[in-house]
Amino acid sequence: MNNLKSRLAKEKRFRLYGVASITLALFLLSLLFVSIFSQGYTAFQETKIQLNINFSEEILDPNKTKDWEIIKKSNFSLLVKNSVNELFPNVSGRSNKRKLKKIISSSAEYQLRDYVKNNINTIGKSKKIWVLADDDVDMLIKGHINRILPEDERRIDNEELKWIEFLESKNLIDKFFNKTFFTSGDSSESEQSGILGAFIGSLFALSITLILSFPIGIATAIYMEEFAPKNNKLIDFVEVNINNLAAVPSIIFGLLGLAIFLNFFELPRSAPLVGGMVLSLMTLPTIIISSRVSLKSVPPSIKEGALGVGASKIQAVFHHVVPVAMPGILTGTIIGMARALGESAPLLVIGMVAFIVDIPQSVTDPATALPIQIYLWSDTPERGFVERTSAAIMVLLVFLIFMNSLAVYLRKKFEKDIG
Amino acid sequence: MNNDDLIKETEFQINNSETVGNIHVEDPRIIVKNINVRYGEKLAINNVSIDIGKNEVLAMIGPSGCGKSTFLRCLNRMNDTIESCVVDGELYLDNENILDEKTDVVPLRAKVGMVFQKPNPFPKSIYENVAYGPKIHGLAKNKIELDEIVFNSLEKAGLFNEVKDRLDAPGTSLSGGQQQRLCIARTIAVSPEVILMDEPCSALDPIATAKVEELIYELKENFTIVIVTHAMQQAARVSQRTAYFHLGNLVEVGPTQKIFTTPQHKLTESYITGRFG
Ligand SMILES: Nc1ncnc2c1ncn2[C@@H]1O[C@H](COP(=O)(O)OP(=O)(O)O)[C@@H](O)[C@H]1O
Ligand SMILES: [Mg+2]
Numbered sequence: 001m002n003n004l005k006s007r008l009a010k011e012k013r014f015r016l017y018g019v020a021s022i023t024l025a026l027f028l029l030s031l032l033f034v035s036i037f038s039q040g041y042t043a044f045q046e047t048k049i050q051l052n053i054n055f056s057e058e059i060l061d062p063n064k065t066k067d068w069e070i071i072k073k074s075n076f077s078l079l080v081k082n083s084v085n086e087l088f089p090n091v092s093g094r095s096n097k098r099k100l101k102k103i104i105s106s107s108a109e110y111q112l113r114d115y116v117k118n119n120i121n122t123i124g125k126s127k128k129i130w131v132l133a134d135d136d137v138d139m140l141i142k143g144h145i146n147r148i149l150p151e152d153e154r155r156i157d158n159e160e161l162k163w164i165e166f167l168e169s170k171n172l173i174d175k176f177f178n179k180t181f182f183t184s185g186d187s188s189e190s191e192q193s194g195i196l197g198a199f200i201g202s203l204f205a206l207s208i209t210l211i212l213s214f215p216i217g218i219a220t221a222i223y224m225e226e227f228a229p230k231n232n233k234l235i236d237f238v239e240v241n242i243n244n245l246a247a248v249p250s251i252i253f254g255l256l257g258l259a260i261f262l263n264f265f266e267l268p269r270s271a272p273l274v275g276g277m278v279l280s281l282m283t284l285p286t287i288i289i290s291s292r293v294s295l296k297s298v299p300p301s302i303k304e305g306a307l308g309v310g311a312s313k314i315q316a317v318f319h320h321v322v323p324v325a326m327p328g329i330l331t332g333t334i335i336g337m338a339r340a341l342g343e344s345a346p347l348l349v350i351g352m353v354a355f356i357v358d359i360p361q362s363v364t365d366p367a368t369a370l371p372i373q374i375y376l377w378s379d380t381p382e383r384g385f386v387e388r389t390s391a392a393i394m395v396l397l398v399f400l401i402f403m404n405s406l407a408v409y410l411r412k413k414f415e416k417d418i419g
Numbered sequence: 420m421n422n423d424d425l426i427k428e429t430e431f432q433i434n435n436s437e438t439v440g441n442i443h444v445e446d447p448r449i450i451v452k453n454i455n456v457r458y459g460e461k462l463a464i465n466n467v468s469i470d471i472g473k474n475e476v477l478a479m480i481g482p483s484g485c486g487k488s489t490f491l492r493c494l495n496r497m498n499d500t501i502e503s504c505v506v507d508g509e510l511y512l513d514n515e516n517i518l519d520e521k522t523d524v525v526p527l528r529a530k531v532g533m534v535f536q537k538p539n540p541f542p543k544s545i546y547e548n549v550a551y552g553p554k555i556h557g558l559a560k561n562k563i564e565l566d567e568i569v570f571n572s573l574e575k576a577g578l579f580n581e582v583k584d585r586l587d588a589p590g591t592s593l594s595g596g597q598q599q600r601l602c603i604a605r606t607i608a609v610s611p612e613v614i615l616m617d618e619p620c621s622a623l624d625p626i627a628t629a630k631v632e633e634l635i636y637e638l639k640e641n642f643t644i645v646i647v648t649h650a651m652q653q654a655a656r657v658s659q660r661t662a663y664f665h666l667g668n669l670v671e672v673g674p675t676q677k678i679f680t681t682p683q684h685k686l687t688e689s690y691i692t693g694r695f696g
Contacts, residue, residue: 301535301539302541304500305539305540305541306541306551308495308528308532309529309551309608310524310525310527310528310552310556311555315555319555
């Protein structure tokens with residue numbers, strides 16, 4: 001009687017511990033998400049100012065050539081300056097006018113340049129165009145700079161504040177969805193910086209990793225599990241080494257990549273190609289080990305059945321064993337890839353940490369990767385980069401969640417296919 | 420006789436092993452000559468010789484661990500898959516020594532099919548299970564021929580009516596007895612000459628067992644069948660000849676009737692009367 005009571009109490013206690021630890025884990029996880037999200041959600045908006053731009057023929061094309069090659073050399077910055085001055089006719093003096101123009105992001109002139117390139121006929125006309133505001137203005141509009149603070153404690157002085165409030169009163173300043181963040185590379189100006197460069201860099205590196213490590217990993221696992229002689233010293237040695245490699249700190253793989261791929265084979269520095277190769281060194285052991293486990297778990301009776309109707313060993317393995325093991329193999333691969341996505345140390349070593357403005361066009365172009373971009377931005381004190389750091393973390397998490405859901409989906413699909 | 424005596428006698432008999440009864444048949448399909456099988460150091464089959472006739476059902480009985488499965492697996496070289504297993508001796512199928520290194524096991528295993536102890540359908544559809552063998556051996560030129568082979572095999576295995584509406588369902592969704600008959604259909608789909616069955620009913624309930632036994636009885640019209648069983652009634656019901664194995668020796672072989680009514684060898688008698696299990 002007593003016995004039963006104490007056993008039940010024990011079970012109840014055990015369940016309680018389990019629930020408590022899961023609750024704690026969920027609490028910490030949601031804390032993480034809440035803090036990242038609350039820091040970062042404003043990064044998905046950007047502040048723009050509407051300017052009435054006069055695409056004056058005098059400035060752009062005084063000789064009426066209509067030739068882009070000539071027009072593109074014009075002073076587009078002047079267009080911005082004229083337009084701002086027109087908006088605030090009372091501002092006088094060179095230094096004040098320069099300060100006034102500073103509320104507009106320096107990207108405005110490039111935006112106008114692109115606009116003229118695509119609409120040559122707009123020369124000689126006027127047009128209302130939304131251009132990016134400077135990052136300090138952006139911060140003020142998003143409420144990260146407190147307007148009530150004494151002037152010397154905020155980055156926007158009273159005069160600038162007056163201008164911005166004037167723009168607000170005329171509805172000439174507003175927040176938009178932050179397209180810049182998703183369509184541009186890194187920049188020294190936070191309002192012009194984006195995640196796309198790092199995202200593409202990661203995508204390229206991961207593609208290389210997948211292309212290299214998936215076939216090699218599976219082939220190795222299949223050979224070792226199904227074809228290699230058992231109780232062979234060499235095979236045992238290889239197996240021990242693969243298991244060891246899985247535990248080697250990733251920075252060592254980076255150093256290996258530096259020594260072999262860069263210094264010996266002289267492959268390009270900072271390139272996703274080399275990054276992917278280094279990451280595949282790291283993911284290979286994971287893929288091999290998880291593939292072997294899932295091959296091993298296929299009941300041998302299935303293979304025997306195939307051999308029994310006269311299938312060759314290769315047929316038995318590839319027609320029957322591998323398909324059954326596939327869900328497990330894919331899960332292992334995607335877990336390995338997800339780890340590679342979050343990895344930064346080996347990429348630092350091979351130089352994928354440079355400040356790169358251009359979006360990489362191929363796997364040999366210099367690039368960074370998502371976790372490195374996060375690291376770089378987090379190292380920058382400006383408020384505009386703080387929110388972008390959080391936003392980049394969100395992008396990385398979404399990418400990870402996507403990959404893991406893909407793993408679940410593929411596993412379900414394969415399991416259904418084989419019944 | 421008490422147990423100790425029995426064991427002593429067993430050892431004596433085994434060291435002087437000579438099979439009792441006539442191991443030869445008039446029209447043999449398989450001739451086994453002096454087969455020895457070792458797992459590493461351990462001798463599992465000791466100098467066994469026997470003929471297996473055309474269109475007969477040969478039952479192999481004996482206490483567990485006596486080497487019935489090992490012997491059966493020699494007949495289609497399934498023992499090749501076990502690394503430590505070494506087979507020597509001669510084994511003729513249609514005048515070809517199949518133990519020869521040069522013999523290709525792929526056509527051999529199509530000729531000598533195998534049904535396993537536990538039903539092991541492929542984790543694919545019922546149709547695919549049966550179609551797999553013909554496909555890899557190129558037995559059908561097109562889908563129509565393949566359909567015909569599959570339907571015929573299912574028919575012969577007595578399964579067609581039960582599964583004709585759900586050929587796309589996974590083979591593993593069938594009941595145990597149906598799965599075993601599916602495995603038999605899979606085996607006969609490649610038109611073997613010999614079918615080996617290793618305790619095909621040991622995982623089945625009595626009703627499913629009865630169905631499979633009935634099927635074996637019908638199959639003997641077209642195939643040579645070697646069946647391992649530990650159920651003596653089953654051997655008595657389905658087979659014409661019975662071979663009794665003991666500790667790797669073929670102790671006695673003879674017409675089933677005779678083995679069960681008037682066994683010649685003491686060990687056979689002890690087994691029949693239930694003294695070892
Ligand atoms: N894969 C194997 N490795 C080593 N020994 C084995 C193996 N398979 C069977 N044996 C041994 O060979 C003997 C005969 O086994 P088996 O043929 O399976 O007997 P049965 O089918 O009559 O029960 C047994 O002693 C068993 O332990
Ligand atoms: Mg057995």
